[in-house]
Amino acid sequence: MTTNKSTIEEMNGDNAAAAPSERVAAVPMIEIKGLAKQFGSFHALKGIDLTIAKGTVFGFVGPNGAGKSTTMSILATLMAPTSGYAKVDGIDVTKQPHEVRKRIGYMPDFFGVYDQFKTVEYLHFYGASYGIPKAEREQLIPQLLELVNLSDKKDAYVDTLSRGMKQRLCLARCLVHDPELLILDEPASGLDPRARIEMREILRELKSMGKTIIISSHILPELAEMVDEIGVIEHGQMIAQGNVADIQNRMRVKRFLHIRFLDREDEAEGFLRDRPYVNRLLRDERGIQVHFGGQDEEQSELLHDLIGAGFKLVSYSEAQTNLEDVFLEITKGGDGAQ
Ligand SMILES: Nc1ncnc2c1ncn2[C@@H]1O[C@H](COP(=O)(O)OP(=O)(O)OP(=O)(O)O)[C@@H](O)[C@H]1O
Numbered sequence: 001m002t003t004n005k006s007t008i009e010e011m012n013g014d015n016a017a018a019a020p021s022e023r024v025a026a027v028p029m030i031e032i033k034g035l036a037k038q039f040g041s042f043h044a045l046k047g048i049d050l051t052i053a054k055g056t057v058f059g060f061v062g063p064n065g066a067g068k069s070t071t072m073s074i075l076a077t078l079m080a081p082t083s084g085y086a087k088v089d090g091i092d093v094t095k096q097p098h099e100v101r102k103r104i105g106y107m108p109d110f111f112g113v114y115d116q117f118k119t120v121e122y123l124h125f126y127g128a129s130y131g132i133p134k135a136e137r138e139q140l141i142p143q144l145l146e147l148v149n150l151s152d153k154k155d156a157y158v159d160t161l162s163r164g165m166k167q168r169l170c171l172a173r174c175l176v177h178d179p180e181l182l183i184l185d186e187p188a189s190g191l192d193p194r195a196r197i198e199m200r201e202i203l204r205e206l207k208s209m210g211k212t213i214i215i216s217s218h219i220l221p222e223l224a225e226m227v228d229e230i231g232v233i234e235h236g237q238m239i240a241q242g243n244v245a246d247i248q249n250r251m252r253v254k255r256f257l258h259i260r261f262l263d264r265e266d267e268a269e270g271f272l273r274d275r276p277y278v279n280r281l282l283r284d285e286r287g288i289q290v291h292f293g294g295q296d297e298e299q300s301e302l303l304h305d306l307i308g309a310g311f312k313l314v315s316y317s318e319a320q321t322n323l324e325d326v327f328l329e330i331t332k333g334g335d336g337a338q
Pocket residue numbers: 039042044062063064065066067068069070071109336337338
C-alpha cells in the first residue's frame with residue numbers, strides 16, 4: 001500500500017475537511033478583515049471585509065474616491081493599513097510582504113514606463129529584477145509579448161507606443177514572475193473602445209490560465225461581461241458583494257416591465273395604477289411600461305392578478321437593467337469622497 005495523496009483522501013472518505021489537499025484549496029486568494037485606513041483624520045477605509053476564492057475574476061467598483069486604490073495598494077504591500085488585515089494566499093501582507101510580492105502582479109492606476117527602453121528590453125529589465133535567469137527570460141518574453149499582442153512591437157521604443165500598448169506592456173510586466181494574483185487598478189482607463197476590447201480579451205485569457213484577478217473599473221457594463229463577482233465600495237465601506245446577477249437582483253429597486261394587451265388597454269391601465277409597487281405607467285405603441293418597485297414575488301403576483309382579472313396578455317417582459325443602472329442605484333450617483 002502506498003501512502004500517497006489519493007490514499008490519504010480515500011482513508012478520509014467523505015471527511016473532506018480533513019484532506020490536506022482540500023485544506024490548501026480552501027485557502028482563499030484574498031482574505032480581508034476589518035481593513036481600515038486613515039489619512040490623518042480622514043477615514044479612507046472603514047473596516048472592509050472581503051474574501052475572494054482562487055481563480056475568481058473579481059470586479060471592484062465604486063465612485064471616485066471610494067477607496068479602491070487604497071485597498072489595492074494595501075494588497076500590493078505598498079501601504080500599511082491602520083487596522084484590520086489583508087492576506088494573499090493565506091499570507092499577511094503586512095507581516096510577510098516579500099512572500100506576498102512573489103505571488104502578485106500589480107498594475108497601478110498611474111504608472112510610468114521607462115521610455116528609453118525598447119519593449120523587449122523593458123521586459124528583460126523587469127524579469128532580471130525578479131531574478132529570472134537570462135536563458136529563461138529569452139523563452140518567456142516572446143510568450144508574454146504574444147499574450148499582450150505586442151510581438152510586432154518588440155523592438156519599438158516604449159515612448160513610441162500608444163497608450164493602449166503601454167497599458168498592455170505594463171500588464172506583461174506584471175506577469176514576468178508568473179504571479180497567481182493580478183491586482184489591476186483601472187487597467188482599461190483612458191483606452192478607446194477597441195483597445196478596451198483587446199484588454200478584455202487578454203484578461204479572459206489570463207482567467208483561462210487560472211489566475212485570480214481583482215480589477216477595478218468605472219466601465220461597469222464591460223466589467224460585467226468578464227467578472228465572476230463584483231464588490232461595490234462606497235465611502236470606504238463594502239456595500240454589496242456577490243455574483244453580478246445576484247447583486248442586480250438584490251439591489252434593484254426599480255424594474256421596467258413591458259406589458260402588451262390584446263385589448264382593453266385603457267381598463268388595464270386603470271387596474272395597474274391601483275396595484276401595489278406600481279410607481280409609474282407609460283403607454284407607447286408597444287403597450288404599457290410599468291416602473292415597478294417590487295421584487296420577483298410581487299412581480300409574479302402582478303401577472304397572476306392581471307390574468308385573474310381576465311386581461312388578455314400578448315406579452316409580459318422585464319427590461320434588462322445593466323450593471324451601470326445597478327451601480328447608479330446603489331451609490332445613488334454620489335461621489336465617494338467625503
Ligand atoms: N495619501 C493620501 N493622503 C490623503 N488622502 C488620501 C491618500 N490616498 C488616498 N486618499 C483619499 O482616500 C480616499 C480614497 O482614495 P482612493 O484613491 O482609494 O479612491 P478610489 O476609489 O481608488 O478612487 P478613483 O476611482 O478616483 O481612483 C479619497 O478621498 C482620497 O482623496
